[in-house]
Amino acid sequence: MAYLSNPTETKAVLDMFGFSFAKKYGQNFLIDGNIVSNIVKNAGITKEDTVLEIGPGIGTMTQVLCEQAKNVIAVEIDKRLIDVLTFTLRDYDNVTVINSDILKCNIEELCKQYSSNGRLKVVANLPYYITTPIIMGLLESHVPLANITVMVQKEVAERMQAEPGTKEYGALSLAVQYYAKPYLAANVPPNCFMPRPNVGSAVIRLDCLNRVPIEVSDEKLMFRLIRASFNQRRKTLQNGLANSPELSFSKEEIKSALEAMELSPTIRGEKLSLAQFAALADELKKIQQGGNTDE
Numbered sequence: 001m002a003y004l005s006n007p008t009e010t011k012a013v014l015d016m017f018g019f020s021f022a023k024k025y026g027q028n029f030l031i032d033g034n035i036v037s038n039i040v041k042n043a044g045i046t047k048e049d050t051v052l053e054i055g056p057g058i059g060t061m062t063q064v065l066c067e068q069a070k071n072v073i074a075v076e077i078d079k080r081l082i083d084v085l086t087f088t089l090r091d092y093d094n095v096t097v098i099n100s101d102i103l104k105c106n107i108e109e110l111c112k113q114y115s116s117n118g119r120l121k122v123v124a125n126l127p128y129y130i131t132t133p134i135i136m137g138l139l140e141s142h143v144p145l146a147n148i149t150v151m152v153q154k155e156v157a158e159r160m161q162a163e164p165g166t167k168e169y170g171a172l173s174l175a176v177q178y179y180a181k182p183y184l185a186a187n188v189p190p191n192c193f194m195p196r197p198n199v200g201s202a203v204i205r206l207d208c209l210n211r212v213p214i215e216v217s218d219e220k221l222m223f224r225l226i227r228a229s230f231n232q233r234r235k236t237l238q239n240g241l242a243n244s245p246e247l248s249f250s251k252e253e254i255k256s257a258l259e260a261m262e263l264s265p266t267i268r269g270e271k272l273s274l275a276q277f278a279a280l281a282d283e284l285k286k287i288q289q290g291g292n293t294d295e
Contacts, residue, residue, distance in 0.1 A: 045068040
């Protein structure tokens with residue numbers, strides 16, 4: 001029976017093992033049972049599912065996942081927590097704890113080894129300092145993921161689901177929405193953690209798409225355009241792309257591509273949708289190849 005999601009039990013386990021929080025791992029353990037239940041509920045965990053949990057900590061959410069899922073793979077970077085997890089998860093026979101950095105794990109191999117239906121659901125209370133690399137690493141891995149349900153900084157959650165033209169809209173919004181459909185599930189105040197973070201948090205679920213929502217001839221070029229346009233937000237899109245070290249297009253070429261799309265050369269990148277960035281990549285690709293021939 002899951003029992004760790006309150007301050008008293010958490011502190012007792014930490015004291016038993018003489019554990020102190022490591023700033024370098026961004027550790028903020030959940031101590032609110034309602035929030036833990038909310039995350040697991042929003043992930044839609046069933047007895048058919050294999051769950052990959054990133055950063056289980058002392059096993060607070062892991063216990064609940066073990067009771068709901070078929071299998072749980074818990075990847076923890078802090079080797080000091082492995083003995084703690086061995087203790088707190090001793091009553092569960094459907095969990096595998098791996099002491100590793102998730103960014104170095106072969107998630108495809110984990111899926112093949114542990115998932116009977118060939119898909120994973122990912123659940124995590126992510127450290128704020130490394131949220132984006134972890135989420136993008138998962139999405140770009142092309143491993144069959146059903147969804148990713150994570151606790152992140154509230155500001156990051158808002159950026160993931162932001163629409164064009166809003167101040168939160170940026171490269172992360174576009175990258176996430178290329179691979180998944182985001183849903184903000186809950187806002188979480190600092191008092192739900194030990195120790196308390198300095199900012200508000202949010203639970204967001206990313207429903208991974210079976211196919212990308214737009215067609216583009218050169219995916220890598222599209223993402224280079226996106227990064228370049230948001231690296232210099234105050235500049236026009238034309239100037240931002242022309243000045244980017246990642247790109248080699250002249251202002252005239254960029255202007256020509258924008259005019260072909262019936263867009264003003266003075267438009268800013270934050271006004272473009274994902275479909276428009278894809279179309280811009282296609283137009284610039286044509287110019288790069290030396291022709292504007294219609295197929």
